[in-house]
Amino acid sequence: MEIVYLLEQIVNGLVLGGYYLLLAMGLSLIFSVGGIVNLSHGAFYALGAYLSLEVIKYAGFGASLFITPVLVGLIGIAFERFLLRRFYTADPILSLLVTFGLAMVAEQALRMIWGSAPLPSGMPPQFKGNVMLGEFMFSKYRLFILAVVICVMGGIWLLLHKTSFGRVVRAGIQKPDMVAVLGIRLQPYMVTVVVLGVASAALGGVLFGPIAIVHPAMGTEIMTVAFVVVVIGGLGSFWGVVLAAFLVGVVRGVTTHFAPAASEASMYILMFLVLMLRPRGLLGERIERFE
Amino acid sequence: MDEKRSPKTVHSPDVQRRKWLKTGTILAGGAALAHPMLAMAQTGPIRVGHLTPMTGFLGALGEYAVQGIKMAVEEINAAGGLLGRQVDLISEDSVNPQTAASKAQRMIERDKVEFLMGEISSASALTIAQVAARNKTLFMSIGARSDTLRGKDCNRYTFHVDIPVTVMVNAAGEALAREGYVKGKKIYTLTSDYVFGHDLSKAAKAFFARNNGTVIGEEVVPTDLTDFSAQLIKIRQARPDLIATNLGGNQVTNFVKQYAEFGMKFPVAGFNLNTADAWAAGEDNLGGIWPTVWHHEIKTPGTQAFVQKFTKKYNRIPENHAWIEYVSMMMLAQAIRETKSVDTERIIKYFESEAQFDILKLRKGYFRSWDHQLMQEAYPFTVKPKGQAKHKLDFLLFGEAVPGATEPLEKLAPPRSENLCKM
Numbered sequence A: 001m002e003i004v005y006l007l008e009q010i011v012n013g014l015v016l017g018g019y020y021l022l023l024a025m026g027l028s029l030i031f032s033v034g035g036i037v038n039l040s041h042g043a044f045y046a047l048g049a050y051l052s053l054e055v056i057k058y059a060g061f062g063a064s065l066f067i068t069p070v071l072v073g074l075i076g077i078a079f080e081r082f083l084l085r086r087f088y089t090a091d092p093i094l095s096l097l098v099t100f101g102l103a104m105v106a107e108q109a110l111r112m113i114w115g116s117a118p119l120p121s122g123m124p125p126q127f128k129g130n131v132m133l134g135e136f137m138f139s140k141y142r143l144f145i146l147a148v149v150i151c152v153m154g155g156i157w158l159l160l161h162k163t164s165f166g167r168v169v170r171a172g173i174q175k176p177d178m179v180a181v182l183g184i185r186l187q188p189y190m191v192t193v194v195v196l197g198v199a200s201a202a203l204g205g206v207l208f209g210p211i212a213i214v215h216p217a218m219g220t221e222i223m224t225v226a227f228v229v230v231v232i233g234g235l236g237s238f239w240g241v242v243l244a245a246f247l248v249g250v251v252r253g254v255t256t257h258f259a260p261a262a263s264e265a266s267m268y269i270l271m272f273l274v275l276m277l278r279p280r281g282l283l284g285e286r287i288e289r290f291e
Numbered sequence B: 001m002d003e004k005r006s007p008k009t010v011h012s013p014d015v016q017r018r019k020w021l022k023t024g025t026i027l028a029g030g031a032a033l034a035h036p037m038l039a040m041a042q043t044g045p046i047r048v049g050h051l052t053p054m055t056g057f058l059g060a061l062g063e064y065a066v067q068g069i070k071m072a073v074e075e076i077n078a079a080g081g082l083l084g085r086q087v088d089l090i091s092e093d094s095v096n097p098q099t100a101a102s103k104a105q106r107m108i109e110r111d112k113v114e115f116l117m118g119e120i121s122s123a124s125a126l127t128i129a130q131v132a133a134r135n136k137t138l139f140m141s142i143g144a145r146s147d148t149l150r151g152k153d154c155n156r157y158t159f160h161v162d163i164p165v166t167v168m169v170n171a172a173g174e175a176l177a178r179e180g181y182v183k184g185k186k187i188y189t190l191t192s193d194y195v196f197g198h199d200l201s202k203a204a205k206a207f208f209a210r211n212n213g214t215v216i217g218e219e220v221v222p223t224d225l226t227d228f229s230a231q232l233i234k235i236r237q238a239r240p241d242l243i244a245t246n247l248g249g250n251q252v253t254n255f256v257k258q259y260a261e262f263g264m265k266f267p268v269a270g271f272n273l274n275t276a277d278a279w280a281a282g283e284d285n286l287g288g289i290w291p292t293v294w295h296h297e298i299k300t301p302g303t304q305a306f307v308q309k310f311t312k313k314y315n316r317i318p319e320n321h322a323w324i325e326y327v328s329m330m331m332l333a334q335a336i337r338e339t340k341s342v343d344t345e346r347i348i349k350y351f352e353s354e355a356q357f358d359i360l361k362l363r364k365g366y367f368r369s370w371d372h373q374l375m376q377e378a379y380p381f382t383v384k385p386k387g388q389a390k391h392k393l394d395f396l397l398f399g400e401a402v403p404g405a406t407e408p409l410e411k412l413a414p415p416r417s418e419n420l421c422k423m
Helices: A002-034 A041-082 A092-114 A140-162 A164-174 A176-181 A187-208 A218-233 A238-258 A260-277 B013-041 B056-078 B097-109 B122-134 B165-178 B195-210 B229-238 B251-262 B275-281 B301-314 B320-339 B344-352
Strands: A130-133 A136-139 B046-052 B087-093 B115-118 B138-141 B158-160 B186-192 B214-221 B242-246 B268-270 B290-292 B379-383 B396-398
Touching: A002 A041, A002 A136, A002 A140, A002 A164, A002 A187, A002 A218, A002 A238, A002 B229, A041 A092, A041 A187, A041 A218, A092 A218, A130 A140, A136 A140, A136 B229, A136 B251, A140 A164, A140 A187, A140 A238, A164 A176, A164 A187, A218 A238, A218 A260, A238 A260, A238 B229, A260 B214, A260 B229, B046 B056, B046 B097, B046 B320, B056 B087, B056 B115, B056 B275, B056 B301, B056 B320, B097 B115, B097 B122, B115 B122, B115 B320, B122 B138, B122 B158, B122 B195, B138 B320, B138 B344, B165 B195, B165 B268, B165 B290, B165 B379, B186 B195, B186 B229, B195 B214, B195 B242, B214 B229, B229 B251, B242 B251, B251 B268, B251 B275, B275 B396, B301 B320, B320 B344
Parallel strands: B046 B087, B046 B115, B115 B138, B138 B158, B186 B214, B186 B242, B242 B268
Antiparallel strands: A130 A136, B290 B379, B379 B396
């Protein structure tokens, strides 16, 4: 019986991992390609959740899954064009500061527009409830989220590994100088990378709005976990982030089972261990710029 | 100004200027000039330092709190102030217990406030109460509910307005027991890991023990936990008859939403749920029985007038934290008017005389002299049957006031034998 419970927590952890993955993947891509630690990434997640509530009013939940990430992606274009672009070659501390400031501005802007009280947000009734598989209980909605995450990640993987766009981006992560010598400018690629990153964060907001609370600080709350995942996974590696996201989810689930008080601390302990034993992360690539 | 914005510091413009002037003066002239300024304070505005969380998991409640107290101050000032002096409210985000304490100290020393008010977080209220006692400044702890604050950690300079944890547990607990949720049942509790959560848990366990319920398990969760799926799975495995939550702030909202998401069928109740958090959970997700200190449907002219004014001013229905800040300011105003002074000792004497205050409820409230907590009515609430809500926020069904009209107001509060308060 005990083992079934444990398995249940592991499976739940995997679902939770999918949630982290939506944010961490974009964060990792933007950092790997542009060298920018985007501290405002959580703001796009929050924006996604808020915009989604507006879109749902007019077009329904299904439409919001597509429309909201597109809207936030458009904002992402402006974000890259007018802000990030100025910092690719600058001292990293500058982009760190500017995105940190932007995160605060964004949070207060949400507070100004929608108020600081959490907004009621629900899911379509057909998603409510659970699916029992023998002794296993799954939330229907979370299974749906997991399916969406797998589709999105599959899409990003194909884009990175099966297209010429992806080849340039991956080469850019590894050897930007070499790419430049070949006469390829990385900058135009960054727009797409940023749009992909912030749109998937927004999708995270759309998906998690219904089961979390939609409130102005939600972006800040999620950032810590997203960073932990990126650090554990290692930079520049698609599978590293995926592995780390699921690992963090599972470790949290398992510690909740055995030592509930340590469940929040568990991911930091995991990060500590990984950094001690393997400073570049589980599957992190050796990146010249950061060595 | 758009009232939806919640500036970190709320000042009227000329007061702001005065503060700058003052800061400049201190910088330029040093301590020698501070003396004339002290003398000036007797004729200038009455400064009230107000600290409450405006960010974090209590931030949404803090916004209501600021709006409530601002409305009270504006009304007082519009009617000519107190003793011919205007009230100047300095309202700031208390952030966390450490920041709250240092801000309180600064307000006393540099801003020369006569009174400290506010708080929702029990942890921050405790540190402010300590600062107040050290500086012999009156502190009205308005929205913090922990029992220890008015028990073991009570002090002469702090008065407590909100209902304590014991009252919340008793108010909701008696309704639960009546419905047969407690006697002979297996109960699983979920507790926020800070002073308030632990206080709730202690009172809840005592209540269940008295009423023959068995607590079969407890999950203690950090205050920043937002995903309860792992806990939900664990609770389901234990198969309790009732899930009782001792959670603070918007954690309750998160929990009930995810509980509804998983479609679990064990009844959920709890001993803390602010109206704003109940609204945020939404009609479809909420169930169970909960306690509250006030609600906007109380049928007294006072409450109805307050709700109308608040709704007109801020374009939303007031939550219990808006009401409690409003009446707290009004109680202080009454004390200042009656004693014709802003002297801390005289105000304490007045409060300790168990003077009656109109707190917009059926019965008046008073501060119990030996532990400084406001004796007042509380209300259990639940959710209206489906289809009865007239609008999106209209799904809560409020019960009759407890204690009943014929019972003493002290009935649900911890008696002297159980309260460790020694002043």
